[in-house]
Amino acid sequence: MFFLQLFSWSKKQSWYQPNARLYTRLIGFLGREGQVSRATLLFQEMLLEKCQADQYTYTALVNAYGKAKMFKEALAVFNYMKECTEPNCQPNTVTCNALIDALVKGGRYDQAVETFFDMRDGTNGLEHGCKPNVVTYNVLIDALCKEGLVDIGVRVLQYMREGEEKETVAPNSATYNTIIDACGKGGLYEKAESLMEEMVEHGVQPDHITYTALLGSYGKAGLWESAENTFKGMKGANVTLDVMAYTAMIDAYAREGMYEKAEELFKTMQQSGIRPNQVTYLSLIDAYGKAGLPEESKTVFNTMQAAGYEGNVFVYSALVDAYGKAGNYLEAAKMVDLMRQAGCQPNLVTYSAILSSCSRSNSCEEAHVLLQSLQASDSEMERILYKVVSESTVSDELWEDVSKMFDELTRQSNSARISFCNSLLDILWSWRLGQRASRILQLARAKAVYNDSFYVFTKSEWCLDLHRLSVGAAMTMLMAWLGELHHAWVWGEDVPETVVIVSGKGKHSRSKVSALKAPVDLHLAQLGSPFTDVVGNCGRVTASGDAVQSWLLSPGILQRLKLVDEQIPQFSHSKLLVK
Incomplete structure (x- = not known):
């Protein structure tokens, strides 16, 4: 914190004069560093020193509160700016973008969209100097895509280019990359392809992020040959083959259980001087798991730890899935226990792996060895899951708990929620618990998991x-x-x-x-x-x-x-x- 030390020293000098611009810059710096309390104290000191705060100061505060997920405080500052009669204190586009970004990262999509429309229409105190720019659109599109609303994101992209002439904004590579990446995560490879073609037509050059997103879309759609051709074509297009590209290609092989190709590319990557990251190791673990080779998955995990990476919830969940798919439920249960010992709490991905693995068993009693791992914690969700699947009867009280559990799921990503519900319905259907499956489906639809x-x-x-x-x-x-x-x-x-x-x-x-x-x-x-x-x-x-x-x-x-x-x-x- 050299700047703060220098600032403290300068205040003690006889020549020091309080400066609003300096205070604003320090508030912005502290906000970016996540030190919101110190930023607030500095703002209060600024006012005591009779320095006039302006829109830059207040924007820095909105950024600071947003980064700290203090949305009430961020909105309070923003609303004060809207009501302020001083022209140099009213919000501008940068302020609005900061607020929308904060709201999006906090999952408050409705408020983010509402702010965007106020910017676009010049309403609710945003009549002057707050028109959306490319950053606004990119943040909004990112929010929509995170919610799985890719089609609406595409319509926003079209509006950027084809709306009223005075409101058109040229999309940049970040705009296209966000939507193509979202298409990739949803397995919508045809939409990703068409967007990339459109991108080129409008004079926006695809970069390594674009190609990597396209690789991901092919991988999730099971089109490993298309992914392989794209990967090879990146060299001819002078696009950097970085760790992200290699990992996306390894993941495409992994999804098809093609562990030999994944293993070969992993070695090529290392020989090229590119260091694998945690996601790369995860993809290789998944490749062996899909191929029914859990011990090889465990070996990769050990190699990953030796390389300095700790296991996270996704890595441990992949190991649970690997042993579960191989029918080794005791080892899968041990992975859940090892995960907890490492300080990783199971999440929807873990529960999906457990339930999906158990659904494949011909013997409910054997699968129960793994299912009992849900009883090893104080988690209310795990207690509910275990009872829904294993109790001889399901009481009305338990169904009320299940409904509350689905309310909690709204905090999770759309893809994670669907995967979890898929796995839960798999085990209920496989174990011929049709009435319970029907009730779960009703809840999943009512809570918009299945739209x-x-x-x-x-x-x-x-x-x-x-x-x-x-x-x-x-x-x-x-x-x-x-x-x-x-x-x-x-x-x-x-x-x-x-x-x-x-x-x-x-x-x-x-x-x-x-x-x-x-x-x-x-x-x-x-x-x-x-x-x-x-x-x-x-x-x-x-x-x-x-x-x-x-x-x-x-x-x-x-x-x-x-x-x-x-x-x-x-x-x-x-x-x-x-x-």
């Missing part, structure tokens, strides 16, 4: 899109949807021309063949449905609306669609022996 995008209704076609779901989640949603169609027609809804079910490439599928196709087709056949494959598109089945209506309104079909708990858990509840 309306899974249901597509037009006048001519009703469609259920399952391709982003796991098997258990897809089967539960299929049965719920068919029941809803039955009730819709009982109450006189018009019949569409066609009814379509999309299984596509399942969320957990690691091959070219959909993981959902076979179970969906088999279940529909067992129910005697009229659905048949779409010619040339094996990921879709279709039937005429009249045929589906006739089938769903036939005697006894509604009873067959009702999900029940066929297998009530019976466990010994012995203590888990983990050393």
Whole structure:
């Protein structure tokens, strides 16, 4: 803190004169360093010294409070600026951007969007000098993408370029990279491709971040060949192959269980003088885990620690997943215990790994060894999860607790919530606890974990899109949807021309063949449905609306669609022996 020491020394000198600009710069510096208390004290000292604060001073305070997640204080300063009659104290675009950035990082997306619209429309005290610039749009788009609202983010991008002439703002590489990265994380590779093409058309040069995001989109979509071609093409495009690019490519191999290719690229990376980071090691651990080689995953973990990296919740969760997929539930449980000993608290990723692993077991009793690891902490969520899956009956009181648990999930990312619910529905469906699965699905939809995008209704076609779901989640949603169609027609809804079910490439599928196709087709056949494959598109089945209506309104079909708990858990509840 040399600057503060120099400032303290200068105040003691006879020639010292209080200076507002110097105070403002020091407040900004302390805010960036996260020392908000000292920044506040310095601001108070500034006022006592009769130095006039201006919009730069107040903006520095908004930044400081935002970084410290003191949103009430940040909004208080911002509102004071809006009400201030001094022209040089009113907020400007930079101030608004600082507030929006703080709100976004705090998950307060509604307030961030509200501030943006006030900037755009010149309302609520932002009539002068607060028009959105490219930074504003980038922060807003980033917020929308973090919430999984990529389509809205794309529309904001279009508005930037094509809105009213006086309001158009040219997107830069950061704008495109944010959306392409979000598409990558959502597996929307076609949208990522088109955005990259559009980026070039508008004279914005793709950089290594753009290519890495595209690599990620191919990897998450299971298109490792496309990722490989992009990776090779980066050299020809004079784009730097850094640790991020190598890691994205290793991850693409890992998702397909192609551990040999991942291992080879990892060695090439090291030979090129590029040091792997924690995410690189995590991807290699995942590659061995997907291939059913948990001991190799553990070896990579040991190598990672020797390289100076500590395990985090994602690394330990990957090890739990690796041993769980291999059916070694005792070792998976030991990984959970080791994780806690290392000071890492399990999160949704860990719970997803535990539940998903248990759902694959042919023996509930064997899987219970791992499931009992949820009893080893004082976590309310873990207690609820364990009881929902293992109790012989689920009381109304427990269902109230489950509902509160879903309220807590709103703080998590959209992708983490969907993955968790997929895994929970997997184990309930696999263990033939259909009634519980149905209740969980209802809550997941009510709490917007599964949004309306899974249901597509037009006048001519009703469609259920399952391709982003796991098997258990897809089967539960299929049965719920068919029941809803039955009730819709009982109450006189018009019949569409066609009814379509999309299984596509399942969320957990690691091959070219959909993981959902076979179970969906088999279940529909067992129910005697009229659905048949779409010619040339094996990921879709279709039937005429009249045929589906006739089938769903036939005697006894509604009873067959009702999900029940066929297998009530019976466990010994012995203590888990983990050393």
